[in-house]
Amino acid sequence: MKKARLATAWLDGCSGCHMSLLDIDEALAVVAPQIDLLYGPLVDAQEFPQDIDVAIVEGAVSSHDDLEKIRLIRRNSRILVALGDCAVTGNVPAMRNSIAVKTILERVYIEGADIDKGVPTEVVPTLLKQALPLHDVVKVDLHVPGCPPSARMILFVLKELLEGRIPDLKSSARFG
Amino acid sequence: MSSQITVRIDGVLCTATEGETIFEVAEANGKHIPSLCHMEGVSSAGSCRLCLVEVAGIDRLLPACTTPAQRGMAVTTTSDRLSSHRRLALELMFVERNHICAVCVSNGHCELQALAQSLGVTHVRYPYNSPRLSVDVSHPRFVLDHNRCILCSRCVRVCDEIEGAHVWDIGGRGIGSRVVADLDRPWGESQACTACGKCVQVCPTGALVEKGYAVEEMTRSKAAIARLAVKKGATP
Ligand code: SF4
Numbered sequence A: 001m002k003k004a005r006l007a008t009a010w011l012d013g014c015s016g017c018h019m020s021l022l023d024i025d026e027a028l029a030v031v032a033p034q035i036d037l038l039y040g041p042l043v044d045a046q047e048f049p050q051d052i053d054v055a056i057v058e059g060a061v062s063s064h065d066d067l068e069k070i071r072l073i074r075r076n077s078r079i080l081v082a083l084g085d086c087a088v089t090g091n092v093p094a095m096r097n098s099i100a101v102k103t104i105l106e107r108v109y110i111e112g113a114d115i116d117k118g119v120p121t122e123v124v125p126t127l128l129k130q131a132l133p134l135h136d137v138v139k140v141d142l143h144v145p146g147c148p149p150s151a152r153m154i155l156f157v158l159k160e161l162l163e164g165r166i167p168d169l170k171s172s173a174r175f176g
Numbered sequence B: 001m002s003s004q005i006t007v008r009i010d011g012v013l014c015t016a017t018e019g020e021t022i023f024e025v026a027e028a029n030g031k032h033i034p035s036l037c038h039m040e041g042v043s044s045a046g047s048c049r050l051c052l053v054e055v056a057g058i059d060r061l062l063p064a065c066t067t068p069a070q071r072g073m074a075v076t077t078t079s080d081r082l083s084s085h086r087r088l089a090l091e092l093m094f095v096e097r098n099h100i101c102a103v104c105v106s107n108g109h110c111e112l113q114a115l116a117q118s119l120g121v122t123h124v125r126y127p128y129n130s131p132r133l134s135v136d137v138s139h140p141r142f143v144l145d146h147n148r149c150i151l152c153s154r155c156v157r158v159c160d161e162i163e164g165a166h167v168w169d170i171g172g173r174g175i176g177s178r179v180v181a182d183l184d185r186p187w188g189e190s191q192a193c194t195a196c197g198k199c200v201q202v203c204p205t206g207a208l209v210e211k212g213y214a215v216e217e218m219t220r221s222k223a224a225i226a227r228l229a230v231k232k233g234a235t236p
């Protein structure tokens, strides 16, 4: 059987969803032979590859960098999965959404700093006005809510996707 | 003497007492209709629209909690049309304020969150409003967090009809509506509040909570207040 070309990505999230993915423990050994993991925090690849079957994305879209990444991911992937509340609702990163970006940056980098006061202008990606759920900016094929979604749920999702089905999570998945 | 009538709920003939709501008849006959603002023992508000049902011969959907059952009525409680309206109602509640379940005291014990799960809301299709809202911590024992209030008015009705204190009202209009204490002053300055905590016990979300609880810790006993209410015969 042809292996599924899989990629994962980490936008504005805490990595908890990736941790939960690793928490499927010994089931990793069952899944591993069926996939080629081509990109993500668990892989040493610089560029997001072409022709991905399933892209699993953690985190909200918070910066211009996130926005470019998610658009590229969408272009190059057949199925895009929003994994976890940050990707699905904005969640904790979106708690800043009612505050102006300038106010937050000054609070953190000037008022909150003891040394080197000043908002960084290089290296750190510029923030969007608000942290957004993935589906606000690209088409999402499957939403997996949860903070993080349980390992059991992730395993079920993976198995279904590898069988070529989009799993039905209605009434099994919950925010929070 | 009120008379007995029969109505059909999802095809099943049910006996009801005239004056009972569709919701009450359904519950008495083991039919569960989703609800959020409704609470046993206090008056119905009909504000959340979760309990919408179809009634044969009527084009619009009717809230089961405020619609009296009538002789010969044929009610449908589950259909694709109803599910999509109920999901929409929930999504709009999530959009309106700031629900970050992962960091909420009510995470895992919230009626809004549980309904979203059981009705299959896996994401919200509309852009979030993200309003800037206040949190009232002026009361010595309790907190009111407007970010999580869905304006169900359970607190208003329980405080008025059971405790008899009438601390709460809904002030403002439309999207600017807020639960207000003593006609809009900080809760801690309320002259009427007896600190009984009934409003906190019946709030379906994490909007009214006791101080000192962390994420996921706030559990409630709505059933106890409902029993009290039924005993007191408070429903007007
Ligand atoms: S009140 Fe309920 S829906 Fe809102 S954040 Fe808390 S747990 Fe989530």
Ligand code: SF4
Residues within 6 Å of the ligand: B158, B159, B163, B165, B166, B167, B168, B192, B193, B194, B195, B196, B197, B198, B199, B200
């Ligand atoms: S604590 Fe009791 S008296 Fe005070 S507002 Fe709540 S229900 Fe009313």
Ligand code: SF4
Residues within 6 Å of the ligand: B148, B149, B150, B151, B152, B153, B154, B155, B156, B179, B199, B202, B203, B204, B205, B207, B208
């Ligand atoms: S504070 Fe709670 S009980 Fe009162 S209206 Fe808001 S959600 Fe309902």
Ligand code: FES
Residues within 6 Å of the ligand: B034, B035, B036, B037, B038, B045, B046, B047, B048, B049, B050, B051, B052, B063, B064, B065, B066
């Ligand atoms: S339960 Fe009937 S409208 Fe809310």
